[in-house]
Amino acid sequence: MADKIEIAAETRTEFGKGSARRARRADKIPAVIYGHGDDPRHVLLPGHETALAVRNPNALITLDIEGDEQMVVPKDIQRDPIKPWIVHLDLLAVRKGEKIVVDVPVEVTGDPADGYEYMLDQPTVPVEADALNLPESIGIDITGLDENALPDALILPKGAELALTDLESPIVSIYEPQEVELEEDTEEEAAEAEGEGEESAAGESEESGDEESGDSE
Structure with missing residues (x-):
């Protein structure tokens, strides 16, 4: 088992996009703790420390929520599609001996x-x-x-x-990798296409000459 990870958290009391933006500006990550049939618990986590902890997506984290300890594992990590930060975390509450x-x-x-x-x-x-x-x-x-x-x-x-x-x-x-000879075929096809183009051009030239000859008569 990896070294014990302990993170201090605080209860989240404000919600909505505005409060989430303020939390991110303060380098905090909104998170929700689920599990064991209890009501979801909303918390704020320190941004940098939490980001380091969840580099292992199955990290066991002990949260100190204002004096109340709760073991959790990340269940869903929502990341900003452009900026290098975590937008939100879903955490699963776990107990000793639980699988x-x-x-x-x-x-x-x-x-x-x-x-x-x-x-x-x-x-x-x-x-x-x-x-x-x-x-x-x-x-x-x-x-x-x-x-x-x-x-x-x-x-x-x-x-x-x-x-x-x-x-x-x-x-x-x-x-077993299959060998595919494309280059030679491509060169042959290019040569054939070039020959057909020359024949077509020659034919058009002859037809044009015949038409001009007929007009002069």
Whole structure:
């Protein structure tokens, strides 16, 4: 488990676009805490500190909300499409011993068999794990493979379970690259087109000459 992340938060009492803009100007991020059937809890978080914490999208964060501690994990991170800041956070309240499902990045190790290449089809997979011990990534080893790597090839940490329903779709596709000779065909097509153009021009010239000859008669 990663080092414990603690962030001081404050209860949010003002709402609307104007209050959200004022919060961002003060380097604070509006957030909502959901979970356990409780009413949503609105808070403000320190901008820079929170942005660093959620670089790991499954970070376990302990919020100190004016003396009341609450463990949360990011559920949805809304970022500004242009400016480098977080606009809003949805947080999931968690408890010690509770298991939750989160999307975990897949990390590919090794190289496929000689002459083969690979493509990561599923960059993240849903995993059920202890809220206090969420994996930062899930490994999959493709060393020497000449066929697709399916979900059963994922290396899950102790206590974590794969929450995928489709176990037949590949996590990593292994394939032989196909050689496509386009350059020679293109040159041949260009030469043929040029020849056809010259023949067409010659034909038009002859027809024009015949018409002029007929007119003179």
